[in-house]
Amino acid sequence: MKAAPFAYCRPDSVDEAVDVLAGGDAKVLAGGQSLVPVLAMRLGRPGTLVDITRLPGLDSLVIEDGQLHVGAAVRQRTIERSAHVASVPLVARALPFVGHRELRSRGTVCGSLAHADPAAELPAVAACLGASVLVRGPRGDRVVDAREFVTGAMTTAVGPDELVTGVRFPVARDGEGFGFAEIARRHGDFALAGVAVRVRGDEATLAAFGVSDRPVVRELTLDDPTESALRPTTDALAADIVDTDGDAHGSRGYRARLLGVLAARELARAHREAHR
Template sequence: MKAAPFAYHRPDSVDEAVDALAGGDAKVLAGGQSLVPVLAMRLGRPGTLVDITRLPGLDDLEVYGGVLRIGAAVRQRTVERSEAVRAVPLIGRAMPFVGHRELRSRGTVCGSLAHADPAAELPAVAACLDATVVLRGPRGTRQVPARELVVGAMTTSAGPDELITEVRFPAAASGDGFGFAEIARRHGDYALAGVAVHVRRGGGATLAAFGVSDRPVVRDVTALLEDDPTEAGLRPSTDAMADEIVDTAGDAHGSRGYRARLLGVLAARELVRAHREAHQEAHA
């Protein structure tokens, strides 16, 4: 199929891009790896595409003040290969699972957040780390916690006339441990179940599950690690948590029960991995 007719606009500034989004019948084009297939299948028919790929200031990728800033035009492959991503190890661990290398060469980090696919890795990483999403609209700039950005499948709290300009991830601190894993039919396919985990040596552990609900599901799992931080010791708790979290009806690739079992196993395994990493420096 081919996309329905649309107008194409390439603004020269962020303000001009925001003006072009007014009216609610326009979509932002950054990498296009999610948007173009939607257009080709005519699942979406925006009247205008607003191309932000060359806007000045949206290609920033830097660590400053303990925060990794990723602009809206920064490609996933650029992040994957950048020294700056070392400041946020969880992004580096998740990135190889994001589609295929060719897709990451065009797709953007902010575009993945804006698309809000329930099986996407980066929205789950952002939610796990409590990242901040910066939006620009006709009423100015506002900041939204990543955990509040995605409100449903392919749906965010951003207004139709708002543009995500950057996402800010807190840099890892000494004593932080991380875990990331997913199960898919083939590498690059949509995740049947996945987890992103952050454990802090001084106390506190967070898990974000994806592919099992209509948005990333975040849980404080600190208490699970207090008694027996081994995979066998955690499994009863992570299985119970998974049974609560998974609310998909299932499909031809996996029933609800199968996805819950996958999630329980992955959660226990990655919690142990993150816990060990967080504490290994103290025992070195």
């Protein structure tokens, strides 16, 4: 199939882009790796595509005030190859799992957040780290906590007249450890279950993805950080948070089993890293 007819707009400023979005029936085009297939299958028929790839400032990739700022036009492959990504190890570990290299060469970090696929890696990483999503609309700029950004499957807190302009990830501090893992049918496929983990001392933050309609974040205290000792806790956690229906790729019980194993393994790994 081919996309339904649409108008194409390449604004010269973020404010102009917001004005076009406020006119209604418009969608943002950045990397297009999620949007273009939707258009091609006619699952979406926006009247206008607003191309933000050349807007001034949206290609920013800098570390300032203890945060890695990633503009809305920054490609996933750009940050993956940047020296800055070492400051946020969890992002560095997650990016190789995002699609394939060719897709990451076009897809953007903020585009993945805005698309809000329940099985996507970057929304879970952002939620685990407590990142901040920057949004601009007709009423001005606002900041949305990444844990409140995704409100459901393919749904976010961004209004139809608003634009995600960037995301800020806190840089890693001394004494922190991280873990990331997922299981998919093939590399680059959507995750059946996955975890992003940050450990500081004996306190851990875990974000699970692919098992609900949004990333699910839990705070844990690691009294005994060995993988075998953690399994009862992570199995109970998985049974509580996995609520996705089964499909041809795996039942609900199978996903819960995967999550319990992955969570225990990555929590133990992150704890060792934090205390080395």
